[in-house]
Amino acid sequence: MTVGERAGEWGSDPDSGQSPGRNAKSRTKSGSDPQSPAARSDTPGRLLTVTDEHTGEFGEVTVALTERTGLIHADLSVGANVAGAVVLQANANISSPGVKLHGAGFIITPEEAAALGLGTVPELARHIRSYRNGRDLTDTPRGVMVIDAFGLSAEQLRSQYATVYQRLLSA
Numbered sequence: 001m002t003v004g005e006r007a008g009e010w011g012s013d014p015d016s017g018q019s020p021g022r023n024a025k026s027r028t029k030s031g032s033d034p035q036s037p038a039a040r041s042d043t044p045g046r047l048l049t050v051t052d053e054h055t056g057e058f059g060e061v062t063v064a065l066t067e068r069t070g071l072i073h074a075d076l077s078v079g080a081n082v083a084g085a086v087v088l089q090a091n092a093n094i095s096s097p098g099v100k101l102h103g104a105g106f107i108i109t110p111e112e113a114a115a116l117g118l119g120t121v122p123e124l125a126r127h128i129r130s131y132r133n134g135r136d137l138t139d140t141p142r143g144v145m146v147i148d149a150f151g152l153s154a155e156q157l158r159s160q161y162a163t164v165y166q167r168l169l170s171a
Contacts, residue, residue: 045072099131099146105171106147107131113145116163124161127152 052064070078101107108116113128131146147164149157158165 042071044070047072047076047078099148101146103171105168107144108147108167110143110145112167116147116167117161118145121161121163124164127161127164 047068047070048065049068050063051066054062056062068078071081072078073081073083108128110118116128117124118128119125127148128145129148131144132141136142147168149164149168152160154165157168
């Protein structure tokens with residue numbers, strides 16, 4: 001069970017000596033006020049998490065809580081707002097996400113590449129090349145190749161490299 005509190009909005013009254021627990025009553029307004037601390041995402045708060053509960057001899061419940069302070073997010077986590085991350089402007093025009101394949105039909109074996117004309121069809125080496133992804137770099141490479149038709153229209157691919165066009169069409 002987790003209890004969140006922003007800037008003393010709800011939970012117990014710190015002056016009363018009562019700790020917030022199961023029966024802590026809300027002291028907030030309806031929350032419709034956009035200027036209220038609950039509506040602002042930059043207001044730090046306290047996140048109280050129940051770590052232990054014991055029922056006493058007379059039915060009372062003793063609750064042990066751990067507390068974390070900071071910005072409380074929608075998923076009741078405290079810390080960096082990962083969901084609010086934005087693109088780094090410092091990387092503009094310096095880096096890219098790389099090649100993104102849309103379908104496994106673009107990945108071929110060296111034998112399939114040779115059957116499509118690699119090594120015999122002029123200029124085809126510009127469009128069939130070795131391919132590595134992250135797993136190929138960290139583990140044993142698969143030794144696969146990729147069909148890269150970037151810069152060619154469908155009509156150009158069909159007229160200049162008919163076997164490659166047919167491979168992609170049937171994949």
